[in-house]
Amino acid sequence: MALWLDQIGQIWWASLVRDTARYAVFAIAIWALLWVLLKAPLSGRKIRKESPPAKQMVIEFLISMRSIAIFASVAVGMTLASRAGYYPLSSMAHHWGPVWFGVSLVLMILAHDAYYYWTHRLMHHPRLFRRFHRRHHLSLRPSPFTAYSFDLREAVVMVSFVAIWPLVMPTPFAVISMFVVHQIARNTLAHCGYELMPAKADGTPLIDWLTTTTHHDLHHADARSNFGLYFTWWDRWMGTENPAYHAAFARAAARKPRPAWNHPAAPLLAPVAVGSRTESPSAP
């Protein structure tokens, strides 16, 4: 029994250290690079005039550590379940070669984008927002440390995808590790405060189907729109993209905004019955 508990402790600790390292490396590297070293040359690409206070970033770091502790607990469950044979598809997919490795990574990212969009939208329901998602929106001005600043329940919702997906899709465990690296990289960039996506001549993002930092920053400014994580298509299909997105992007990318009537998402936009005015942060 003591040996068994010792093993669980080791798995938990190893997972905690690994996820903390991933989070801290990306958050600190992006903060040091954008907010310190390249602050002057990138000043034209800063999305908001004011930076969040240091106290906010310290709180975000501590809350993110709490989220990572939950992720580590789920990792213990997954490791024990895998040893007991409850992840047969992952063991099988391990032998399917490099093509499936790449395909399963893409599928996992696509599936997570859909999962994130819908769970995120659900968490903005007035009945759920305060219990699931309020903590994240206390970061009115996001920072590279905001990535895992979640309420406890939101952390559970977020990590559940990683535990459930390999049960329904043959996904090698090595793919899950790569997925997590991609997830934290995109998540940190989404909150980094600087628009890094190049703009086309007309001021639109070079790759318009990828979400940009401005896209998610607008969600922190007006929580009724822009629920997507990696790709813009769910917000466009569901009419929840902020109508000011392209103009805000053009401003952040130091380009002139194109006329509003040219906005490709305009016909899709409709009022969205999610979130609540009182719960949502107001625009800065």
Ligand SMILES: [Zn+2]
């Ligand atoms: Zn956010």
Ligand SMILES: [Zn+2]
């Ligand atoms: Zn939100």
